[in-house]
Amino acid sequence: MSIENVDTDQIIPARFLKATTREGFGDNLFRDWRYDKAGNPKEDFVLNQDKYSGSILVAGKNFGSGSSREHAAWAISDYGFRVVVSSFFADIFKNNSLNNGLLPVQVSEAFLQTIFDMVEADPGTEIEVNLEQQQISIAGTDHAETFEINPYKKECMLNGYTDIDFLISIKDKIVAFEQSRT
């Protein structure tokens, strides 16, 4: 999806934030770009085109800007993506993704353009992401890059740990901290 500055209002419009559970947001992913007013799929939007498939979303720079709605990460995950690739991510979205097992992979602008060019030329092009090795590569070519990820977050992602489990495990320290302040 070669569009820059994709904000979270596009990823999941506000009118879908009335839900009180985490399910079903995938149906409304990019709602107003995917469907017209009458609810018919828009032919020119990438998600509606059969020639593309897979669990990696590749997007233009500054992905996920705007609102802190974690529902954006839920929608992308629920739709079936496991990785988002871009040359730049907004902070809050990046954090929300990491907290939900959705991997944000930041690549150089040049590499991103290479992906777009190759996929444009051949929609069957395969992208591979290896979290353990922090590598992203275009299958069958020499094109590859390593990506950064915070070691703690990587550990959590690989093992399915959540921050909240960690925080609960140090509750005694938190109480001690509160007492030390009074």
Place this chain on the structure above:
Amino acid sequence: MQEIEGGPSVLYIDKHLIHEVTSPQAFAGIDARGMKVFRPQNTVATPDHNVPTIDQHVTIHDELSRFQVNKLTQNCENHGIELYGLNHPYQGIVHVIGPELGITQPGMTIVCGDSHTSTHGAFGSVAFGIGTSEVEMVLTTQCILQPKPKKMRINVEGELGRGVTAKDIILYIISQISTSGGTGYFIEYAGSAIRSLSMEGRMTICNMSIESGARGGLIAPDATTYAYIRGREFAPTGEDFEKAVQQWESLKSDEDAVFDKELTFAASDIQPMITYGTNPGMGTNISGNIPAESDIESTGLKSFKKSLSYMGFEPGVPLEGMPVDFVFVGSCTNGRIEDLRAFSDFVKGKKKADNITAWIVPGSKQVEKQAKEEGLDKILEAAGFELRQPGCSACLAMNDDKIPEGKLAVSTSNRNFEGRQGPGARTMLASPLTAAAVAVTGKVTDPSGLIQ
């Protein structure tokens, strides 16, 4: 509170603000663990995103909205959290009520499941927006994991010109650094022009920090800050207040503090601003033109064209004189008493243009009350406007206040993304003063030429 080897730090949260949209799944999480909210006394709740702005005494019509607002009430009851619910005298937009109740104080760590939490940084607090999973962390342990951000200082020096307001300053800054220029940073705003602002003006600036990508924005507390806090409902009193002020005074950045990035802008370069595109960085002075394609860097041309196509604007054309359909005054950016005063002062004795539908929404019940005490509602009525009831309203159009498809709105809110104010709605962001000028002329208007 604690550093994790190679990871984020554990940050203790002094105040957790919650509202009805980003909390339900967090409460479901803590309930599923069979746990109770750890520090309900440090938690403050109010419904704001979904609430109607008229007939609030009647039940909410939209079923999903009603359910979500009721869920917040239930959750607060179950966990002993103070709720300023619909029709409570303290209810309002969460980032308006925190400061006006004296809950927001310098030096505090404040979080909320809403990106405009940066607003509270105007008091010199460390305040930022979080996602629902993090809301759950704070509910459960009063802590959050946060990597240390980089530091940026933005100085604005000099005197502001006639008709130039805090909103124009922040729109100018974002137009200069872009919507990703602040990503990874917390920004400290400084300089004589910033110092000259009232607390409400400072809140407008810090509020929109997130639009540049910066999670937090701060302004060092000073006498203006302490005078604002003094006497508010939950502010310290008597000797405690004086002691607090002494502590707050010590929070300033050191004289020789080094920032990862530092920028300086001249206040004299800032004129009343308006956005013409589909992100808050696409703004320029109202007296100018939409950039021509030749003004845009080739890498940004595709986005620029897509934006203008959505807005139905041509590149290179003048902004003044464009006909407008709607005017929205409100939001956590510009929904406070000074904003309502600015709007009312301008429209006093004048009439709303026939082609304009206007929604004037106070940021809280207390703002509404004060507006009525000052007679602003009467001034508005005489000019053909109506003062509505508090809520986030048309800023993100989760309630019924939606800008219809294709219509153009000049709005004092903070985001002009495609469909933000309603599917197909077109938004131009501006100050309350500019909104007033537009409401009266019916077209995009630079207010600076029209005021004393």
